[in-house]
Ligand code: C2E
């Protein structure tokens with residue numbers, strides 16, 4: 001494993017070199033195993049999307065969901081995305097993984113919207129790195145044709161790290177998505193390198209306030225004020241707001257009182273496999 005550890009150590013040593021330790025060697029070995037298994041996960045059918053309901057704060061009506069990737073890793077069990085998405089991003093596997101996610105979410109959105117009368121939007125997370133590979137807009141267009149999904153049935157969630165690059169190519173891809181009819185959400189807003197100017201410079205329809213802010217609205221006045229300010233800015237710019245990670249009735253009431261339209265969180269429902277999501281009632285009772 002020494003050679004592969006060296007290789008990984010070099011690759012992760014962007015901010016200077018790292019010391020070689022036994023620990024790193026074990027880590028690197030684990031990562032390599034993860035990488036090669038992940039490479040085969042798609043063909044082996046080990047990936048699954050779970051869906052977490054998004055509700056209207058005033059009616060508790062389910063208006064859509066967010067697709068969240070799960071990996072049933074042999075001999076390990078259910079693995080959550082934070083454990084493998086970063087590896088997929090570093091190795092470039094995210095291109096293929098992301099395509100699989102888009103295709104699967106499109107199929108589901110097509111199914112749910114063909115069946116029901118109310119629009120059910122499925123939100124899909126995109127990694128910044130997916131924009132660096134091939135023509136993402138063309139790939140997405142192909143997937144729509146293949147699955148019969150309409151852009152109106154999907155929302156694309158991006159993070160600030162993408163906008164940070166201030167790349168013309170990113171801006172033009174986002175504009176193409178917008179003109180195709182997709183809505184675009186900025187995820188985890190308020191964390192990382194948040195710049196308010198992103199909200200006007202890029203075509204953003206929806207702002208998702210990060211869970212770390214929502215968690216503190218009832219206990220920390222300054223966080224509460226910050227959330228109110230974000231809601232007010234989004235309102236002025238005509239953007240919708242989703243509060244992420246709502247866990248209590250008090251948090252929901254605070255957000256609703258301050259004009260937040262949409263919510264997502266364990267209070268309403270945890271991410272569920274497709275079948276579980278399909279059998280949820282249209283209104284979720286959170287009280
Ligand atoms: P995210 O996009 O911000 O997704 C929301 C995460 O918060 C999910 O974690 C969800 O299970 C969790 N969550 C929702 N409500 C609550 C709550 O009330 N309390 C708490 N404590 N947590 C809550 P998950 O599924 O583990 O996903 C983590 C992250 O992995 C996502 O954060 C997203 O950045 C990334 N991810 C997930 N699926 C994909 C994917 O298909 N592609 C890409 N590129 N990234 C993905």
Ligand code: MG
Nearest residue numbers: 066125157187
């Ligand atoms: Mg998201």
Ligand code: MG
Nearest residue numbers: 187188208244
């Ligand atoms: Mg989020």
Ligand code: MG
Nearest residue numbers: 188210211244
């Ligand atoms: Mg988040």
